[in-house]
Amino acid sequence: MDLKSMGAKEHVTISPKKPPLSVFTIIAECQTSKARTSVINLPHHLVDAPVFMPVGTQGTLKGLLPEQLKKLGCQIMLSNTYHLGTRPGPEIMKKAGGLHKFMNWNRALLTDSGGFQMVSLLQLAEITERGVKFQSPYDGSECMLTPEHSIEIQNAIGADIMMQLDDVVQTTTTGPRVEEAMHRTARWLDRCLTAHQRPDEQNIFPIVQGGLSPELRTECARQLMSKKVNGFAIGGLSGGESKDEFWKMVHLSTNILPKDKPRYLMGVGFATDLVICCALGVDMFDCVFPSRTARFGCALIRTGQLNLRQQQYKHDFRPIDEFCSCSTCKNYTRAYLHQIVTQETVACHLLTVHNINFQLTLMRDIRTSIIEQRFPQFVQKFILDLYPDKEYPEWIVDALDAVNINLL
Numbered sequence: 001m002d003l004k005s006m007g008a009k010e011h012v013t014i015s016p017k018k019p020p021l022s023v024f025t026i027i028a029e030c031q032t033s034k035a036r037t038s039v040i041n042l043p044h045h046l047v048d049a050p051v052f053m054p055v056g057t058q059g060t061l062k063g064l065l066p067e068q069l070k071k072l073g074c075q076i077m078l079s080n081t082y083h084l085g086t087r088p089g090p091e092i093m094k095k096a097g098g099l100h101k102f103m104n105w106n107r108a109l110l111t112d113s114g115g116f117q118m119v120s121l122l123q124l125a126e127i128t129e130r131g132v133k134f135q136s137p138y139d140g141s142e143c144m145l146t147p148e149h150s151i152e153i154q155n156a157i158g159a160d161i162m163m164q165l166d167d168v169v170q171t172t173t174t175g176p177r178v179e180e181a182m183h184r185t186a187r188w189l190d191r192c193l194t195a196h197q198r199p200d201e202q203n204i205f206p207i208v209q210g211g212l213s214p215e216l217r218t219e220c221a222r223q224l225m226s227k228k229v230n231g232f233a234i235g236g237l238s239g240g241e242s243k244d245e246f247w248k249m250v251h252l253s254t255n256i257l258p259k260d261k262p263r264y265l266m267g268v269g270f271a272t273d274l275v276i277c278c279a280l281g282v283d284m285f286d287c288v289f290p291s292r293t294a295r296f297g298c299a300l301i302r303t304g305q306l307n308l309r310q311q312q313y314k315h316d317f318r319p320i321d322e323f324c325s326c327s328t329c330k331n332y333t334r335a336y337l338h339q340i341v342t343q344e345t346v347a348c349h350l351l352t353v354h355n356i357n358f359q360l361t362l363m364r365d366i367r368t369s370i371i372e373q374r375f376p377q378f379v380q381k382f383i384l385d386l387y388p389d390k391e392y393p394e395w396i397v398d399a400l401d402a403v404n405i406n407l408l
Contacts, residue, residue: 022161022203022230024262030375033403034254034281037367040231040262042160043201044100045107047075049262050278050366052269052359053110053286058083059103062291063352066105072326072357073364075107076160078286081153082114086136086143090156098158110286111159113150113192115166115207115235116267127167129184147191151204155197163233164192166207171241178211185209186223193227205264207235212245214252221256231262234282238267243395247276251402254281271300271362275382276396278366279375279403290359294351297341300358302385306334308351313338326357376405384408 023041030036040047054061054069057080061069069077079099096102099109114132126133131146147165154162165188167181189206196204206224210216224232234253237246250265257263262283268274269287277285290300297309299320306313306320319329320337328337328350340347369378383396384407392407400407 021200022262024231024260026260028371028373030279030370031373032376033279033379033400033405035278035366035370035375035403036281036283037370038262038283040283042076042108042203044109044160045075047108048364048367049283050274050363051076051284052274052363053078053284054291054356054359055079055286055288056103057288058087059099061352061356063294063348064291064356066103068353069105069356070107072353073360074356076110077105077107078110078112079157079159080114081111081150081157081163082134082145084111084157085114085145085149085153086138090153093153093156093158098156100158108161109157109159110161111154111157111163112266113154113163113165113207114145115150115163115168129187131165147188148195151192151195151197155202158198159202161203161205161231162196164189164204164206166209166235168209168236169211171212171236171239171245173211178213179216182210182216182220186220189224189227193229203230205229205231205233207233207266208253208257209236211236212241212249214249217249217252218256221253225256225258229261231264231284232257233264233266235266237265238273238287243393244398246273247280247395247399247402250277250282251280251399269359271302271359272383272386272396274359274362275366275379276399279379279400279405281403290355291352294355295342295348297337297347297351299337299351300355302362302382304386308334308337308341310338320354321358324354324357324361326354328354328357379405380408 024038026036026038028037038049040049053076054074055078059079100106131144134143136143150165167184169177169181192204206229208217208221210220237249254263264284265277265282267287268285269289274285299306299308301321313334316334318334321329332350369375
């Protein structure tokens, strides 16, 4: 499986004299919206942005080998501090020389802090000012994840970008708990920065919290911006709030956060959200969606997704997408995939190749359209392909109108 057949475009190799921490260079800006394309120079690789980061929770992307990710053109992927800190643990990470060597990945890595497990494993967690006490889902043992311990694990992992431990609440939460979490996140950032043992080798990104309150998000961003950091994340969204609330919080955050540093929107991966949020000024995204939906037999295309379990594909001998250059679309039909999805492990592999290629190609097309000053036209066509009857969801119309893009 060569590079050309996978539909990828390889980036130039970094010089051995690369700077140790991120250097953010804006290449082009959309003259209509807040979209921009840039290069983030990280210790292990250059990253073209806007970028989608596939999620390899435990040091592996389910269904793909690291060398296959490289052939797809992936420059950065994400792994999970909580899970790696529990198994295999920081000591083994240190002995292995960090996660890059452990998993045979020589490109950039970002690790989340473990904070999201406050929500996803809430029934197992107790949150205090000291940190988060977990009951391990593996063996039932107790584990205290403090800001200091989160950074200790991430220092052992050796990720190019580490996330601060933040106090995460459900987006539907209101009242004093949201404000408490916002202020605690700011306090925990100070503890993370103090605990950081490899400040010349790894970046810490703080995370803007504040729920759905414009006032709290504004205050949180201002507190975090007072620290010496190389980028910022927008957290606490894509967790059950309405799309109207979602885009407004993203728009607010990118208006406040500095223009000369990358902005990372955590946990967002639906194609429409990627396009809209690029227009709103976001540079980095991650989500388990493309690989997870592949395991359920779903393939991503520009007009939505195909559920290949459905009987309509039994005699469909077309590729998933005739315009896709991935190896799955070049070599396999919908009919073949229909026969094996959710039954054979190779189906997970084939659909994951396609879905990751879909996400990375979408981001490349977004970057190219920004450079060529046709991003608004790209957005218009993308949304029209999704809604050929022009019955656009109101939130999409409003979000794009906020950045001066009018739909066809």
